[in-house]
Amino acid sequence: MPPPNAAHSWLAGRHFGIVIDAGSSGSRLQIYSWKDPRTITLEKGDPLAYTLPKVEKGTQDEDQWVSKVEPGLSSLADNPESAGAYLRPLLSHARDHIPPSLQKETPLFLLATAGMRLLSPTKQAEILKETCRFLITHSNFKIDGPSAVGPCGSSVRIITGEEEGLFGWIAVNYLMDGFTGSSKERTTYGFLDMGGASTQIAFEPSLAHQGNTKNLIDVRLRLLGGDEIRHKVYVTTWLGYGTNQARERYVGKVVTEFEASRGEENDNDVVPDPCLPRGLELTESPVHASRPASSHLSATHRLRGTGSFEQCVQNASSLLNKNAPCPDSPCLMNGVHVPPIDFSVSHFIGVSEYWYSSEHIFGLGGAYDFVQYERAASKFCSRDWPGILKEHEESRWGPNVELPRLQMQCFKAAWIANVLHEGIGMPRIVDPGGNSTTDADKVVEEAEKKGLGRPRPTFQSLDTVGDIAISWTLGKMVLEASKEVRP
Numbered sequence: 351m352p353p354p355n356a357a358h359s360w361l362a363g364r365h366f367g368i369v370i371d372a373g374s375s376g377s378r379l380q381i382y383s384w385k386d387p388r389t390i391t392l393e394k395g396d397p398l399a400y401t402l403p404k405v406e407k408g409t410q411d412e413d414q415w416v417s418k419v420e421p422g423l424s425s426l427a428d429n430p431e432s433a434g435a436y437l438r439p440l441l442s443h444a445r446d447h448i449p450p451s452l453q454k455e456t457p458l459f460l461l462a463t464a465g466m467r468l469l470s471p472t473k474q475a476e477i478l479k480e481t482c483r484f485l486i487t488h489s490n491f492k493i494d495g496p497s498a499v500g501p502c503g504s505s506v507r508i509i510t511g512e513e514e515g516l517f518g519w520i521a522v523n524y525l526m527d528g529f530t531g532s533s534k535e536r537t538t539y540g541f542l543d544m545g546g547a548s549t550q551i552a553f554e555p556s557l558a559h560q561g562n563t564k565n566l567i568d569v570r571l572r573l574l575g576g577d578e579i580r581h582k583v584y585v586t587t588w589l590g591y592g593t594n595q596a597r598e599r600y601v602g603k604v605v606t607e608f609e610a611s612r613g614e615e616n617d618n619d620v621v622p623d624p625c626l627p628r629g630l631e632l633t634e635s636p637v638h639a640s641r642p643a644s645s646h647l648s649a650t651h652r653l654r655g656t657g658s659f660e661q662c663v664q665n666a667s668s669l670l671n672k673n674a675p676c677p678d679s680p681c682l683m684n685g686v687h688v689p690p691i692d693f694s695v696s697h698f699i700g701v702s703e704y705w706y707s708s709e710h711i712f713g714l715g716g717a718y719d720f721v722q723y724e725r726a727a728s729k730f731c732s733r734d735w736p737g738i739l740k741e742h743e744e745s746r747w748g749p750n751v752e753l754p755r756l757q758m759q760c761f762k763a764a765w766i767a768n769v770l771h772e773g774i775g776m777p778r779i780v781d782p783g784g785n786s787t788t789d790a791d792k793v794v795e796e797a798e799k800k801g802l803g804r805p806r807p808t809f810q811s812l813d814t815v816g817d818i819a820i821s822w823t824l825g826k827m828v829l830e831a832s833k834e835v836r837p
Contacts, residue, residue: 363389366408366448366456367830368491369823370440374465376420379440381408381447382827387574387835399575401530403831405824409447412817417443423481424465427473433480434488441489450490457830458491461823462508464547474508482506511548511587516567518543519552519583520825522699525815529571529579538581540696542774542809544703546594549769552585553696555689563689564678571828572835584689591683591769593703593762599669600625600761605636605651619651625662625761626655630735632757655760659724659731662764670773683773693776698809701820705811707762710751717807720778723767731760776809 363386371378384403392399407415417440426432437460448456460481466474482502486493494503509517519541523529528538540553555563566582573579590599608621626632631654674685682688709715712726730738738756741747747756770776812820 360410361449361452364452365831365834366452367827368408368444368448368456368458369826370437370458370460371821371823372423372460372462372466374422374424374463376418377423377437377440377460378416378418378823379443380821380823381415381444382406382824383408384827384831387831390574392575396575399573399577401574402524402571402828403574403835405524405827405831406818414443414447422465423462423477424469426477426480427469430473430476430480433477434484437481437484438488441485444491445489453490454492456491458485458489458493458505459826460485460506461826463511463514464545466508467511478502478506478508511550511589512567512585514822515541515543515550515552515585515587516569516583517822517825517829518550518701518820519585520569520571520828521820521822522701522812522825524824524828525818525820526699529573537695537697540691540698542698542700542704544700544766544769545592546703547592548587548589548595549591550585550587551688551774552583553691553698554581554583556692556695559689564687571832572837574835576835576837578837586686586688588683588686591773593707593758593765596666596669596765597758597761600666601634601653602636603669604653604665608651621651621653622656623653624656624658624665624731625764626653626657626757627731627733627735627738627760628655628657630655630757655735657732657760659728659760659764662731662760663767666761666764667768667772670768672772682775683769691775693808696808697806698776699820700809700811701813703762704766705813706755707759707766708811709813710755711747711759712763715811715813718770718809718811720767720771723763727760727763727767730763770809 364383365386367382367384369380369382371380382405384405387403390398409415419436419439423433423436426436444458445453462478466477469477479501482493482500482505485491485506486502494505497503500507519538522541523538526539538554540551543550555566560566560582563584566584569581569583571579571581590596604621604623612618620631631652633650633652635650671684672682674681674683676685676687678687680688680690705715708718708723711730712723714723714726742751742753742756771778814820818824
C-alpha cells in the first residue's frame with residue numbers, strides 16, 4: 351500500500367510520532383499524530399489555550415495505526431543479529447503509512463520493558479545495538495545519535511518500571527482531562543497498573559506532603575496557549591506483586607502450610623485451595639516454597655478448589671508483606687515508602703489486570719463498587735467447575751475469556767481486592783446486609799461520604815477512553831507533542 355500523499359487535506363500541518371513497545375510477549379508499533387501547534391490560531395480567552403495538543407491515532411484507517419510481531423524482542427538474546435528480520439515488518443508498516451516527505455521529522459522510539467529488563471547487561475547491549483543499526487540504516491525516521499544512554503541515544507533503550515508508570519499517568523490524565531483548564535480547576539488522577547509480574551502506582555501527592563516526599567518526578571507540559579504546567583508525581587513499582595507472580599508465591603505458601611500441618615503417615619497430596627472454583631483441580635509446583643525445602647515439599651502438588659472468595663482474600667493477604675520493616679515511613683506494601691493518600695480527594699484509574707479482573711467475567715469494569723465486586727466474586731468462586739466449563743464451551747463470556755482466565759479469576763479477583771484495600775489502603779464500603787442484600791441508597795450515600803461514589807468515584811478500572819486505548823505509549827507521545835508548543 352503506497353503511503354498517503356502529503357498534499358492530502360487530512361495531512362495538512364500534521365505531525366507524526368512512532369513508538370515500538372517492546373514487551374515480554376511481543377513488540378507493538380503504534381503510530382500517533384497531532385496537528386502542528388504552530389498552525390493553530392488561538393483567540394484571546396480561547397479554551398483551547400488551556401489544553402494540550404490533541405494526540406490521536408496516526409492513520410485515517412483506524413485499524414492500521416497498530417502493528418504487532420511476536421514473540422518479544424528479548425527472545426533474540428542468543429541471536430541478536432536477527433533483530434533486523436524481527437523488526438522489518440514493523441518498520442515496513444510505518445513507512446507504508448507515513449508520507450516519505452514527513453518521515454525525516456517523525457520521531458521513532460523503540461522502548462523495551464519487562465522482558466528485556468530480565469536479560470544480562472551484555473545481552474541487552476547486543477540486542478539494542480543491532481536494533482539501533484537496523485532502524486538507522488533502513489529508515490529515514492528521526493532517531494537520536496549515540497550518547498551515554500545508548501547507540502541511538504534515548505530513541506532505542508530499556509525503560510524502567512517507574513518510567514512506564516509515569517507515562518501511564520500522563521496518558522490517563524491526558525484522556526481524562528486532568529491537564530485541562532486553568533491551574534485552579536485542574537485535579538489529576540492517580541494511576542494504577544498491574545501486569546503478571548509487577549504492580550505500579552503513580553500519583554500527585556497533596557501540596558502538604560510534597561515537601562516531605564523524596565524522589566518526586568517533575569513533569570512539565572506546555573499547553574497550546576504557551577503556558578507551562580508542572581506536576582510533581584510519585585511513582586513506585588512492586589516487583590512480584592503482579593497477578594502471576596503473586597499466584598506463584600501463594601502456591602508456595604499454601605503448600606508449605608499444608609506439609610507442615612499433615613502427619614507423617616498422611617500420604618494425601620491434594621491441597622485444598624479456596625482460591626480455585628469448587629472442584630477445579632490443578633497440578634502446580636511450589637516455586638516459592640519456604641526454605642529449607644524438602645524434596646517432598648518442592649515436588650508437584652495437586653490443588654483442589656474449595657471456592658471461597660472470602661477465605662481466598664484472607665489467605666492471600668499475608669503476601670502483601672505489610673509488616674516488613676519500613677525505613678522511610680509511611681510505607682504500604684513490602685516496606686516501600688509511599689506518601690500519604692487522602693482518598694476523599696484522590697481519585698485513581700486502574701488499567702490492565704484491574705480492568706480484566708473486573709470486566710471480562712464480572713462485567714463490572716468502570717466505577718468500582720466494592721459491594722457489587724465482592725458479591726460477583728463470591729458467587730463465581732463458589733460455583734462448581736464443571737458448570738463454569740460448560741458455559742465457557744457455550745461462549746458465554748466471549749472471545750476475550752480463555753480457560754486460564756477462568757481458572758485464575760477467583761485468585762486474581764481476591765488479589766486485586768487485597769492490593770486495593772489492604773495494600774494501598776482504599777476504604778471499603780460495608781454492606782450492612784451482608785453479601786445477599788444491600789440497601790442501594792445507603793450504600794451510595796456512604797460511598798459519597800468516603801469519596802467512593804458519584805460523580806467521580808475514588809477508583810475505576812478502564813481500558814479505553816473514547817476510542818483511544820490507555821497505554822503508556824500515548825503518554826510518551828503527549829510529552830513529545832507538548833515539546834513542540836512555543837512558549
